Amino acid sequence: MKRIARIVSPFLIASFAMGSMPAMATPSAVVDGLVTTQEAVNADQASADRERIEQLLARDDVRDQLVAQGVDPSDVEQRVAALSDQEVQQMSERLGQMPAGANSVVGALFAVFVILLVTDLLGLTNVYPFTR
Amino acid sequence: MRNRRIESARLPGAFLFLVIVALLNGCATTPPLSETTRSTLPERHVVDDVPFHGQRDYQCGPATLAMVLAHEGRPASVDELIPQVFLPGREGSVQPEMLATVRRHGLIPFVIPGRMDAVLQEVAADRPVAVLQNLSLPWWPMWHYAVVIGYDVGDELLVLHSGRSPRTVIGMGRFDATWARSDRWAFVALPPGALPVSPIGRETAKAISTFESVQGAEVALPAWQALAGRAPTLPLAQFGLGNALAATGERREAARAFRRAVEEKPDFAAAWLNLGLVLRSLGQIGEASDALRRAAGIPGPLQQRAKNHLDER
Numbered sequence: 261m262k263r264i265a266r267i268v269s270p271f272l273i274a275s276f277a278m279g280s281m282p283a284m285a286t287p288s289a290v291v292d293g294l295v296t297t298q299e300a301v302n303a304d305q306a307s308a309d310r311e312r313i314e315q316l317l318a319r320d321d322v323r324d325q326l327v328a329q330g331v332d333p334s335d336v337e338q339r340v341a342a343l344s345d346q347e348v349q350q351m352s353e354r355l356g357q358m359p360a361g362a363n364s365v366v367g368a369l370f371a372v373f374v375i376l377l378v379t380d381l382l383g384l385t386n387v388y389p390f391t392r
Numbered sequence: 393m394r395n396r397r398i399e400s401a402r403l404p405g406a407f408l409f410l411v412i413v414a415l416l417n418g419c420a421t422t423p424p425l426s427e428t429t430r431s432t433l434p435e436r437h438v439v440d441d442v443p444f445h446g447q448r449d450y451q452c453g454p455a456t457l458a459m460v461l462a463h464e465g466r467p468a469s470v471d472e473l474i475p476q477v478f479l480p481g482r483e484g485s486v487q488p489e490m491l492a493t494v495r496r497h498g499l500i501p502f503v504i505p506g507r508m509d510a511v512l513q514e515v516a517a518d519r520p521v522a523v524l525q526n527l528s529l530p531w532w533p534m535w536h537y538a539v540v541i542g543y544d545v546g547d548e549l550l551v552l553h554s555g556r557s558p559r560t561v562i563g564m565g566r567f568d569a570t571w572a573r574s575d576r577w578a579f580v581a582l583p584p585g586a587l588p589v590s591p592i593g594r595e596t597a598k599a600i601s602t603f604e605s606v607q608g609a610e611v612a613l614p615a616w617q618a619l620a621g622r623a624p625t626l627p628l629a630q631f632g633l634g635n636a637l638a639a640t641g642e643r644r645e646a647a648r649a650f651r652r653a654v655e656e657k658p659d660f661a662a663a664w665l666n667l668g669l670v671l672r673s674l675g676q677i678g679e680a681s682d683a684l685r686r687a688a689g690i691p692g693p694l695q696q697r698a699k700n701h702l703d704e705r
Contacts, residue, residue: 348677360484
């Protein structure tokens with residue numbers, strides 16, 4: 261990751277210096293040079309250019325992670341494009357720990373089965389439909 | 393002999409301890425509903441026209457999305473949604489991608505406050521609410537997305553489209569215990585122009601802004617108009633409205649919105665800068681320079697950019 265960053269960063273910096281728009285910015289059709297709403301939203305954070313580079317790297321990182329998680333590469337681009345900068349950051353940092361809503365069947369050890377059964381009966385959990 | 397008896401008592405003892413701890417935690421008590429909720433909302437309500445999509449293995453994320461999208465007239469099949477949101481490696485779907493997929497289908501996802509009141513308010517306004525639950529315990533999680541479609545305040549019940557069960561009824565206490573384990577995460581998916589019932593603010597503006605970056609200014613414009621209408625003093629609402637108007641060619645109205653933004657927040661450099669550029673494009677050179685000078689006078693990352701624009705003249 262670090263090595264990639266070292267190779268990629270100069271190009272990114274150069275491309276920004278040449279005034280190309282960042283990936284997320286929607287260029288205004290009518291008035292040039294407007295600060296986009298996304299930029300204003302992110303303006304609380306520090307240095308803008310540095311932020312943008314980190315953003316692009318984070319997006320690449322999320323792309324790679326999605327492919328590694330078995331997402332079809334042809335779907336990845338659109339999935340990442342629909343995420344906000346903040347969401348990209350979260351996924352880049354902790355996709356592995358994020359809750360993934362699935363409701364898989366508990367392939368349970370007996371003890372786990374019993375404990376969850378009791379907590380179900382106490383109304384603390386909702387694992388087994390027959391306890392209701 | 394004595395030893396053996398002590399040992400055999402250990403397991404039931406541990407079990408009893410666990411039960412007592414669980415009871416003392418008292419998670420299953422019904423969450424408090426505020427007096428205003430009780431007095432202002434109808435006693436019970438079910439959103440009738442939420443079509444049910446049953447989940448197959450692990451597919452509660454796509455199924456939940458199919459239900460909320462269809463309710464707003466954006467039908468999408470579970471099969472179509474799976475490649476957009478499901479993560480095979482995790483055998484589930486993660487929260488940011490749930491929101492992202494809603495955006496791709498032309499609706500704005502608004503995460504609502506994690507309170508039972510907020511859920512009931514939305515349901516009473518005929519909006520199904522998507523929720524993330526941990527049906528099990530924190531150390532053995534079973535994450536699950538479901539859709540709240542109804543409630544009964546008197547009997548303290550919720551109605552859910554969940555898993556393979558349409559219109560399943562669950563006590564508010566039990567639901568809240570499972571919902572609390574996701575930090576009470578919930579969202580509504582609304583067409584541009586509609587806003588959540590719960591209080592709005594900066595986060596609402598951020599949600600619209602992200603939607604705009606996916607779907608474009610023209611599609612997002614009604615959302616900004618609604619936000620600025622409901623929260624006219626929110627600087628970011630006026631700013632977002634100004635940008636959407638400028639991008640769709642309504643420069644005079646855009647200038648008005650940017651002006652309102654700086655009236656509310658005089659140190660809003662981005663709004664001064666945009667006001668200046670829009671006024672300049674309208675040929676109001678003097679006023680434009682005044683605005684750009686204000687932007688150039690506010691320390692921050694935009695200061696240099698404003699100075700450059702001033703130098704262009």
